[in-house]
Amino acid sequence: QNIATGASLLFGNGGDDGEDVFSVAVSFASKHMRSRGHFVAVSKTPNIDDFPQRLRSWWTGTCKGSAQVFRGPPVGAQEYMPTAISSGVEPIRYQQALREQGIYSLSQILLFIRLGKGGKNSENQDDSTVLDI
DSSP states (O other), X not given: OOOOGGGTSOTTTSOTTSOHHHHHHHHHHHHHOOTTOEEEEEEEEESGGGHHHHHHHHOOSSOXXXXXXXXXXXXXXXXXXXXXXXXXXXXXXXXXXXXXXXXXXXXXXXXXEEESSOOOOEEOTTSEEEEEO
C-alpha cells in the first residue's frame, strides 16, 4: 500500500508491512555473523504473535543461535496513528492500508540475536521471548 504517515514510519520503503528491510538485515546477519557475534535491532513490528515464525523464516544461514525479543504492549491497528495528521484523508487511508495488509496490531520491539548455543524457547515474565533460530 506504500502508506507513510507524516513520513515517520516509512512502510512505503520497507514494503507493504514495513518488514522488507528488517527481514533482509536479519537474513544477512544469519549468513555473515561470526562466532560470538551479536545482532541488535529496534522495530515497530506488526502482529507480534506471528513474529517468531517470521523471524525463523528470515534466519536463512547455517549458523545456530538464539534470539531474545523484548516487546512493548501491542497497540491495536485500529487505534494506531503514529504522527500528526496532515490531512483528513491520511488517517482513513492509513487505517485502510493496515486492514488490507492483515495488520491487526503493532508493537515496539528490541531484538537481540547471539550465535552459539541456543536458549530454551520460552515466554518470560519481563515481556520477552527467547527463541532458538
